[in-house]
Amino acid sequence: MLRSSFAPSRQLLSSPIRQRVPSQWLSKAGASSRLSGQRFFADSKPPTSSPTPATPSSESTIPHENIPKPSEQDTKTPESAPAPAPRKRGSFRRFLLYLILTSGFAYGGSIFLALKSDNFHDFFTEYVPYGEECVLYFEERDFYRRFPNASRHSNRIVAAPREEGKPVTIPSKSGLSWKVTGEEESGSDVSKSGPHMSAKAHEGSTKTEAANPEQRTAAVTKAKEQKAAKTEAKSAPKEEKKEEKPVSLDEPRKPAVTTLNNIEFLKSQEGDESVVQELVKTFNDIVTVISADENAGKYSAPVAKAKEELQKIGEKISAIRSEASQAAQDELNKAHATFDESAKELVRRFEEVRSSDIASFREEFESEREKLALAYQDKIKVELQRAQDLAEQRLKNELVEQAIELNRKYVHEVKDLVEREREGRLSKLNELTANITELEKLTTGWSNVIDTNLKTQQLQVAVDAVRSVVERTEIPRPFVRELVAVKELAADDPVVDAAIASINPTAYQRGIPSTAMIVERFRRVASEVRKASLLPEDAGIASHAASMVLSKVMFKKDALADGDDVESILVRTESLLEEGQVDAAAREMNGLQGWAKILSKDWLADVRRVLEVKQALEVIETEARLQCLRVE
Amino acid sequence: MADSSESRPVARATKPVSEALLNEKWDRAISSMIIKSSLGLSFGVVFSVLLFKRRAWPAWVGLGFGAGRAWEEADSSFRRGDSPITQALRR
Numbered sequence: 001m002l003r004s005s006f007a008p009s010r011q012l013l014s015s016p017i018r019q020r021v022p023s024q025w026l027s028k029a030g031a032s033s034r035l036s037g038q039r040f041f042a043d044s045k046p047p048t049s050s051p052t053p054a055t056p057s058s059e060s061t062i063p064h065e066n067i068p069k070p071s072e073q074d075t076k077t078p079e080s081a082p083a084p085a086p087r088k089r090g091s092f093r094r095f096l097l098y099l100i101l102t103s104g105f106a107y108g109g110s111i112f113l114a115l116k117s118d119n120f121h122d123f124f125t126e127y128v129p130y131g132e133e134c135v136l137y138f139e140e141r142d143f144y145r146r147f148p149n150a151s152r153h154s155n156r157i158v159a160a161p162r163e164e165g166k167p168v169t170i171p172s173k174s175g176l177s178w179k180v181t182g183e184e185e186s187g188s189d190v191s192k193s194g195p196h197m198s199a200k201a202h203e204g205s206t207k208t209e210a211a212n213p214e215q216r217t218a219a220v221t222k223a224k225e226q227k228a229a230k231t232e233a234k235s236a237p238k239e240e241k242k243e244e245k246p247v248s249l250d251e252p253r254k255p256a257v258t259t260l261n262n263i264e265f266l267k268s269q270e271g272d273e274s275v276v277q278e279l280v281k282t283f284n285d286i287v288t289v290i291s292a293d294e295n296a297g298k299y300s301a302p303v304a305k306a307k308e309e310l311q312k313i314g315e316k317i318s319a320i321r322s323e324a325s326q327a328a329q330d331e332l333n334k335a336h337a338t339f340d341e342s343a344k345e346l347v348r349r350f351e352e353v354r355s356s357d358i359a360s361f362r363e364e365f366e367s368e369r370e371k372l373a374l375a376y377q378d379k380i381k382v383e384l385q386r387a388q389d390l391a392e393q394r395l396k397n398e399l400v401e402q403a404i405e406l407n408r409k410y411v412h413e414v415k416d417l418v419e420r421e422r423e424g425r426l427s428k429l430n431e432l433t434a435n436i437t438e439l440e441k442l443t444t445g446w447s448n449v450i451d452t453n454l455k456t457q458q459l460q461v462a463v464d465a466v467r468s469v470v471e472r473t474e475i476p477r478p479f480v481r482e483l484v485a486v487k488e489l490a491a492d493d494p495v496v497d498a499a500i501a502s503i504n505p506t507a508y509q510r511g512i513p514s515t516a517m518i519v520e521r522f523r524r525v526a527s528e529v530r531k532a533s534l535l536p537e538d539a540g541i542a543s544h545a546a547s548m549v550l551s552k553v554m555f556k557k558d559a560l561a562d563g564d565d566v567e568s569i570l571v572r573t574e575s576l577l578e579e580g581q582v583d584a585a586a587r588e589m590n591g592l593q594g595w596a597k598i599l600s601k602d603w604l605a606d607v608r609r610v611l612e613v614k615q616a617l618e619v620i621e622t623e624a625r626l627q628c629l630r631v632e
Numbered sequence: 633m634a635d636s637s638e639s640r641p642v643a644r645a646t647k648p649v650s651e652a653l654l655n656e657k658w659d660r661a662i663s664s665m666i667i668k669s670s671l672g673l674s675f676g677v678v679f680s681v682l683l684f685k686r687r688a689w690p691a692w693v694g695l696g697f698g699a700g701r702a703w704e705e706a707d708s709s710f711r712r713g714d715s716p717i718t719q720a721l722r723r
Contacts, residue, residue: 528651540707541661544654595654602650 107131111138276314283310452627455489459496459624462486467617469511476511483508486620493627499619507609518607519577522585525603526570530554532595533566539595566596583611661706665699672698 110128114121114135125132283306290299466482483500490496513521533554534547557563557571569588576585586607589600676694684690 525651528654532654538711541703541710542707544658544710599651599653 107134111135115139115142276317279310280314283307452630455491456624456627459486459489459627460621462489463617463620463624470613470617471514473511473514474516476513476517478509478511480508490620490623493623495623496620499616499623503612503616504609507613512610512613513606515577515580515582515610518582518603518610521603521606522574522577525600526574529566529570529592529596529599532599533570535595537594564591566592582607586611657706657709660709661702664705665702668698668702669695670698672696672701 107128110120110124110131111134114124114131115138121135125135287303290303293299462482462485466479466486469477469479469482483503486496487500530551531548532544532551534550536543539547554567557568562568569592573585573588576582576588586604589604589607592600672694673691674694676691676697679694680687680690
């Protein structure tokens, strides 16, 4: 049912949609084609239209005129067909334009912002597509815009190393030529500070290229200037160039200064002393500074003087040093001699002392050994003596012990003898006293015998009374009083007490049935038991009824018959009861099982009570008789 | 003497003599049989009158129910009387 209902509904539902969808698609396609422009028309429609005027064949006669026509038509057709299109196209173009413009602005602005603020830069590069590339490109461009200058700078800086690179080989040659001047050392010292090093290199190069000292000084000055300029950064290079020229112009003026510098370096080489070298260094620095100045000529004379002074000082210092070294050498030699002598003396003395010591130690050793030997001998003697003493003492002790033991033995023997004597006499006395006590007992016991005799007689009477109550009555009667009397008479006799305790309390409270009553009751019980004699173990009402009916049909058995069945047991007990053996009858009835036992339970309890009472009475009687016999 | 005469009847009343056990059971069984079967019969008669348009069989069914119930009770009592443990419990 559902299917049938669904299927049409589906069709109903689906059909309009399907219809719509294709229509939409078509319309969209149309729109797109309109939007895209003439191509669609050029491909599909116009060809059809243009060929259809297959009349061209007719028009082919006038092709020149006709050819433009289709083109006109084509132009027209797009115009006519996309009459609404221009708006859309225009709007779309405008939209595209706006889009591009706005995006361009946005990107430009954001790039600008990114370049300005780091925070925005991070955001832009991370979240905006192509943002990172754009920003990178602009940054790189910015960097290159700055960099060209920097690269030129670097090039300049590199150029200098190139110049230096050449000198690197050359200084070795210059070093050879400058052996006497020993500029290398000073150069090496100066090399610790960068600028000087470069200056030296310049110097070296200048020397090799043109051995003129003037040029070299110029180079030095130039280096100095550079050093100063480096602190001033960018502004420096221009000044350098400016200053270089004046230096070169000044060349003819400065020969004196330059010579001074040369001489100075020579001296600095002479002074080995570090102090002198440092002095020379500082002086050199001063000279370079002065020479760097434009009016270096003014200071040339004082500088020369100072230089001479320095030279002198250096010479003096070297002289003093040589003298001092000479004196020190002499002193050293002297000291060596004296030390050698003293050492020899010391060795000799040491030898002497050692020999004397050896002799004394040997003597001491001998004496000590003797002493030790003596001491040990003494010790041995003492030990021996002690051992002897000990042995003697032990012997003495043993003797004393033996003496003591002997003494003790004698004492014991004496004591024993005395005791024996005494006991012999005392035992006789004891015997006499025992005899006397026995006689006394006999005399006193006689009266006891009479008493016990009386008691036993009374007991026997009481027991007889009980027996008469129990046996000679037709109706069961309680015999509590009689029993109480028996108990009182028996006093503390344990046998009587036990016998009375063995009797069931109900027996003496209610009395016990006589044998005649027991037999009579047995007859009743037997008839009941016979009714239930044929019952199986777990009997229901049906089996009870069956046994009740069937037991009346059963044959009677003989008394002598042997068997475990209920009937034979009953017959046997009956015969036993008639004979008077209640005890055996009870034992027989006790052998019954099941319902028979349950039915005969009360009868059995009665019989047992009777038997208990009879047994107790017998026990008491025998006890009384025994007591009678015991009296004598 | 007075004490003993008093004690005797009390004992007889409380405790049935063992040989009379079966007889008592029989008495009970028969009486319960009569009572229950009569009750069942009466119920059956009532039902037959009320529901079954005085037909005979509901009365017989009621009688059977009552008799069966009584039979079952008696049977169980006879079965139980045998064992000493239940006797001990009954006391």
